[in-house]
Amino acid sequence: MTRVFFDNAATTPIHPEVVMVMAKCLSDVYGNPSSTHSYGREAKGQLEESRRSIAKILGAKPSEIFFTSCGTESNNTILRSAVRNAEISEIWTTPIEHPSIFQTSQHICSDIPVRYLELNPNGSVNLGSLEKDLIAVSKKVLVSVMHANNEVGVLNDLKAISELCQKYHALLHSDMVQTMGHLPINYQEIKVDFASASAHKFHGPKGVGFMFIRQPNQIESFITGGSQERGNRSGTENLASIVGMTKALELATANIPQDINHLNHLRTKLISKLKASFPTMSFLTELDQSLCTIVSAVFPPEFDSEMLLFQLDMKGIACSGGSACSSGANKASHVLAHFQLPEGSKVVRFSFSKFNTEKEIDFCIEGIKQIASERGQNC
Ligand SMILES: Cc1ncc(COP(=O)(O)O)c(C=O)c1O
Numbered sequence: 001m002t003r004v005f006f007d008n009a010a011t012t013p014i015h016p017e018v019v020m021v022m023a024k025c026l027s028d029v030y031g032n033p034s035s036t037h038s039y040g041r042e043a044k045g046q047l048e049e050s051r052r053s054i055a056k057i058l059g060a061k062p063s064e065i066f067f068t069s070c071g072t073e074s075n076n077t078i079l080r081s082a083v084r085n086a087e088i089s090e091i092w093t094t095p096i097e098h099p100s101i102f103q104t105s106q107h108i109c110s111d112i113p114v115r116y117l118e119l120n121p122n123g124s125v126n127l128g129s130l131e132k133d134l135i136a137v138s139k140k141v142l143v144s145v146m147h148a149n150n151e152v153g154v155l156n157d158l159k160a161i162s163e164l165c166q167k168y169h170a171l172l173h174s175d176m177v178q179t180m181g182h183l184p185i186n187y188q189e190i191k192v193d194f195a196s197a198s199a200h201k202f203h204g205p206k207g208v209g210f211m212f213i214r215q216p217n218q219i220e221s222f223i224t225g226g227s228q229e230r231g232n233r234s235g236t237e238n239l240a241s242i243v244g245m246t247k248a249l250e251l252a253t254a255n256i257p258q259d260i261n262h263l264n265h266l267r268t269k270l271i272s273k274l275k276a277s278f279p280t281m282s283f284l285t286e287l288d289q290s291l292c293t294i295v296s297a298v299f300p301p302e303f304d305s306e307m308l309l310f311q312l313d314m315k316g317i318a319c320s321g322g323s324a325c326s327s328g329a330n331k332a333s334h335v336l337a338h339f340q341l342p343e344g345s346k347v348v349r350f351s352f353s354k355f356n357t358e359k360e361i362d363f364c365i366e367g368i369k370q371i372a373s374e375r376g377q378n379c
Pocket of ligand 1: 175
C-alpha cells in the first residue's frame, strides 16, 4: 500500500548516512568519554569534535553547546535553572509554546510570576507590545519565545526580539526545535542567551538534543550527579546519538536555500489544490510568515471532524491534528485555542521534509477528495 509521511513536525525519518556513522560509533567507540584511558580519550575526542562541528554551523563557541537527551530536557533545564541560578524574577512567554515550555512555566509560576506576551492574530509575538512591557519592567526577566510554532508554523522575528531583549537587559531563550536544521541559524546574529534543539526533527536519532548557552556559568545542572558537560548536565553522554545528531545537522544545513524553495513549492501546491477542491477550507498558516515545513488546514464541515485523521490514515496519509505530543491525550490544543476557530472545526497539520515529493502531494489530494466523496455518499 502506498503511504505518505506528512508528519515531519512530529519526527523525521533518520538519514541513512546518520545510521552509518552511528553504527560505526556504537561498535567501535565504546569508551566512556569521562574515562581517562585511551578508550575514554577516543570517545571524548569524538564528543568534542561533534561539539566543535555543531558550534561552527551555528556561529557559536564549542563551550556554548551542551548535549542533552531531547528538546524537552533542554527546555526544562533552561527554564528551571535560569530561575534558580540567574536570579530571574519573572518569566515572560507565549500562550502557544510547546508543552515542555507551557507546562513547565505553569509549574514554575508557584515560585515566580509567569506573564503571557501579547500575540498578533497569526500567533507571532507583538513586538510593539513586547517593547512597551520591557520598558516598564524593573525586575530581571527571562523571555522564552519559540522560533516557529510546532502546530501552525508561525515564525517569530527572533533577531528583532533578541535586539529588544538586549536593549532592555532581559535574558532570552528560544525553543528552536522546529527550526534547527531547516532555517539558517547564526548565534552571532540572533543574540539569544539560551536555545534548545532536538535531533529527531532534522533527520537525526530520537532521544538526543542540545542546548546553546551563551554564558554557561549562568546556570547549574538541572540533572545532578556527575560533572559531565562541564557541570551543566550530569549523565554519561549518549555518544553514538550525539555523533549521529552532528552528522544530521551537517547534512540538514548543507543546502538550506534550495530545501526551503522545494518545501515552499510543496506547501503552495498543497494549499492551492485544496483551495481549488474545497473553497471553504481555510488555513492557519500564512505562507510568507511561517516555517517552510508546516501547513495547518481548517477542514470544512463536509468532513467528519471526529473521524478525519483516522480516514486519512486509512488512505495512507500520515499527518496530525495539533501536535503529536498531545494527539493521544484527546484534549483540546492550547495553541489552537488562540485562533478561536468555529465550533466543530477540525485542524489538520501537514508537515513536510525535504524528502517529500510533488507526487506525494497529488496522492494526498486524491485521498482527501475520496474521503469527501465517500462522506457525501454516506450522508
Ligand atoms: C517546538 C517543540 N519544542 C520541544 C519539543 C520536544 O522535543 P523532544 O521530542 O526532543 O522532547 C518539540 C517536539 O515536538 C517541539 O515541536
